[in-house]
Amino acid sequence: MIQAWSADDVRAAEEPLLAAGVPLMQRAAFALAAVVRRDLARRRAVAGPDGELRDGSVRGARVALLVGAGNNGGDALHAGAFLARRGLAVTAYLAASRVHEGGLAALDAAGGRVVALTAADGGAAPQPGAARRPTVGVTTAAAAASGADVIIDGLLGIGAQGPMRGMGGALVDELSRILPPPGGTGRPWVVAVDVPSGVGVDDGTLPGPVLPADRTVTFGAAKPGLLLPPATHLTGAGAVIDIGLALPPAARTGGRPAVVRLEDADVAAAWPVPGPQDHKYTRGVVGVVAGTTTYPGAAVLTAAAAVRAGAGMVRYQGPDDVARAVVAARPEVVPADGRVQAWVLGPGLPADGVDDGQRGRARAALAAASGLLAGTQDPVPAVVDAGALALLDRPCPAWVVLTPHAGELAALLVAHGEDVERVGVEAEPLRWARRAHELTGATVLLKGGATVVVGPGVTYAQADAPGWLATAGAGDVLAGLLGAMLAARSAEVVAHPERAAAVAAAAALVHGRAAERATPGGPVAALAVADAIPGVVAGLLAAR
Ligand SMILES: NC(=O)C1=CN([C@@H]2O[C@H](COP(=O)(O)OP(=O)(O)OC[C@H]3O[C@@H](n4cnc5c(N)ncnc54)[C@H](O)[C@@H]3O)[C@@H](O)[C@H]2O)[C@@H](O)CC1
Ligand SMILES: Nc1ncnc2c1ncn2[C@@H]1O[C@H](COP(=O)(O)OP(=O)(O)O)[C@@H](O)[C@H]1O
Numbered sequence: 001m002i003q004a005w006s007a008d009d010v011r012a013a014e015e016p017l018l019a020a021g022v023p024l025m026q027r028a029a030f031a032l033a034a035v036v037r038r039d040l041a042r043r044r045a046v047a048g049p050d051g052e053l054r055d056g057s058v059r060g061a062r063v064a065l066l067v068g069a070g071n072n073g074g075d076a077l078h079a080g081a082f083l084a085r086r087g088l089a090v091t092a093y094l095a096a097s098r099v100h101e102g103g104l105a106a107l108d109a110a111g112g113r114v115v116a117l118t119a120a121d122g123g124a125a126p127q128p129g130a131a132r133r134p135t136v137g138v139t140t141a142a143a144a145a146s147g148a149d150v151i152i153d154g155l156l157g158i159g160a161q162g163p164m165r166g167m168g169g170a171l172v173d174e175l176s177r178i179l180p181p182p183g184g185t186g187r188p189w190v191v192a193v194d195v196p197s198g199v200g201v202d203d204g205t206l207p208g209p210v211l212p213a214d215r216t217v218t219f220g221a222a223k224p225g226l227l228l229p230p231a232t233h234l235t236g237a238g239a240v241i242d243i244g245l246a247l248p249p250a251a252r253t254g255g256r257p258a259v260v261r262l263e264d265a266d267v268a269a270a271w272p273v274p275g276p277q278d279h280k281y282t283r284g285v286v287g288v289v290a291g292t293t294t295y296p297g298a299a300v301l302t303a304a305a306a307v308r309a310g311a312g313m314v315r316y317q318g319p320d321d322v323a324r325a326v327v328a329a330r331p332e333v334v335p336a337d338g339r340v341q342a343w344v345l346g347p348g349l350p351a352d353g354v355d356d357g358q359r360g361r362a363r364a365a366l367a368a369a370s371g372l373l374a375g376t377q378d379p380v381p382a383v384v385d386a387g388a389l390a391l392l393d394r395p396c397p398a399w400v401v402l403t404p405h406a407g408e409l410a411a412l413l414v415a416h417g418e419d420v421e422r423v424g425v426e427a428e429p430l431r432w433a434r435r436a437h438e439l440t441g442a443t444v445l446l447k448g449g450a451t452v453v454v455g456p457g458v459t460y461a462q463a464d465a466p467g468w469l470a471t472a473g474a475g476d477v478l479a480g481l482l483g484a485m486l487a488a489r490s491a492e493v494v495a496h497p498e499r500a501a502a503v504a505a506a507a508a509l510v511h512g513r514a515a516e517r518a519t520p521g522g523p524v525a526a527l528a529v530a531d532a533i534p535g536v537v538a539g540l541l542a543a544r
């Protein structure tokens with residue numbers, strides 16, 4: 001599991017070490033330089049006589065340091081000094097009139113080149129540090145940096161406030177315009193120091209210009225913005241450097257990480273493996289209210305995913321025609337009422353219009369799941385998706401999991417009095433998923449290129465899926481998969497509702513892995529994603 005700690009928590013953890021004179025910046029910069037050298041050597045790998053690839057030489061490689069006003073720039077300067085001593089050609093572009101003095105002195109002593117950025121070539125020189133420096137206009141600097149082998153982005157770290165301003169912002173704007181995208185040919189390797197400069201460190205927003213990184217080297221612990229969309233898509237490969245911070249720090253956030261990302265091992269460890277005492281009812285029965293005669297496919301996909309995810313039994317409720325289609329596709333499904341350990345409500349149910357009685361069935365199931373029908377049935381977890389999201393007219397327990405995409409979340413929020421559109425949700429997914437959790441009480445799984453899950457006191461962010469998963473019906477598969485996972489842990493999740501979020505995050509991971517497994521490297525159909533679930537689960541279990 002990757003735990004991300006807020007900027008405040010990281011600062012709180014740094015304080016006692018800095019007060020004790022621990023050289024945190026030296027540690028950070030040395031590790032940063034080591035990662036840069038290793039990445040470069042691998043990019044310059046050459047085949048040996050035996051045909052094996054060997055790391056190439058990094059001597060003479062050109063390094064462009066983008067240096068901002070704070071300690072993030074200090075990290076970059078010190079790393080640049082290490083690299084210059086190893087024979088790399090280092091040029092620092094100073095984006096502020098004052099930069100970290102120790103770092104600047106170290107780079108000077110190591111023989112690095114230092115220039116100050118101005119708006120245009122020939123501009124008036126600012127006074128960076130003590131010495132007067134040659135100047136270069138932003139456009140010229142960007143052109144020069146784009147020809148380097150490595151760009152080290154040390155413009156802003158956890159001290160960033162709002163959109164990146166000044167020379168740094170102008171430089172990043174220009175670089176974003178002229179650099180090929182990550183993975184493109186002719187692009188220097190871009191290494192972000194701590195975070196890609198200018199991202200919302202605690203919320204993953206993109207308030208202004210940000211240079212997409214090929215690698216982010218972060219210190220002490222991951223930061224929330226590295227895991228959360230939309231910023232998570234700009235971080236490239238990761239590397240968390242241990243600089244000796246003791247996290248969790250003093251209980252500012254209750255000793256909890258701000259955001260967690262589950263990894264394969266976490267999901268494998270929690271996956272219920274049936275033993276000799278188990279039978280279909282202990283494994284969990286999933287009740288599905290999905291599909292209408294207009295949208296029968298959603299019912300098939302939801303039920304198929306629940307079967308594939310190992311539900312003990314799947315019961316289907318809906319119009320006869322749809323039930324026939326479901327049973328034809330998955331003969332394991334029982335088209336009859338009965339007790340269930342988790343519900344999946346709403347896939348293929350339109351928000352309004354003809355519903356073949358499905359809205360009434362979903363409403364009744366939601367009330368039962370929430371524990372509002374006292375004496376009839378114990379409460380059980382429920383997945384509320386698509387058209388069933390419009391049925392939320394009272395507070396829910398957190399064992400009810402909403403699975404909207406951004407458009408559906410915006411509609412839900414508007415129905416609860418907020419003024420937001422789809423693009424607003426996409427720009428600030430954490431904020432709006434949190435708001436929906438506050439307003440409804442439910443656990444909220446917000447779908448998208450990365451998935452954010454918010455439950456009571458916990459936030460998860462998963463980015464496990466290839467873009468090919470963005471296809472109609474993929475959400476129905478997630479709903480069925482999550483339903484089966486909740487059914488398997490029904491009593492536990494009702495007793496500890498905050499755990500619903502971890503189950504939802506695990507479902508997002510398995511869903512993403514299933515898409516990865518199902519895609520031939522090209523388009524993938526939703527049913528193929530459902531069919532890939534058993535192989536993914538087997539792979540996870542084999543590795544534990
Ligand atoms: N405290 C330490 O000794 C350590 C700090 N570390 C590094 O230091 C970073 C944090 O350093 P700082 O607190 O100095 O913060 P930053 O390096 O993020 O810089 C903050 C400064 O940038 C300017 N600034 C803020 N927002 C801006 C904006 N939107 N546009 C333009 N300029 C803006 C302000 O002058 C502010 O003082 C970390 O991210 C990490 O890279 C590491 O070296 C580990 C040790
Ligand atoms: N760009 C993307 N990359 C990876 N996964 C994506 C992307 N866009 C969407 N997804 C995932 O695909 C699924 C789409 O679900 P949804 O929008 O509900 O479609 P539908 O309602 O047609 O089933 C979600 O699980 C979502 O997280």
Ligand SMILES: [K+]
Binds near residue numbers: 153155156192196198
């Ligand atoms: K940075």
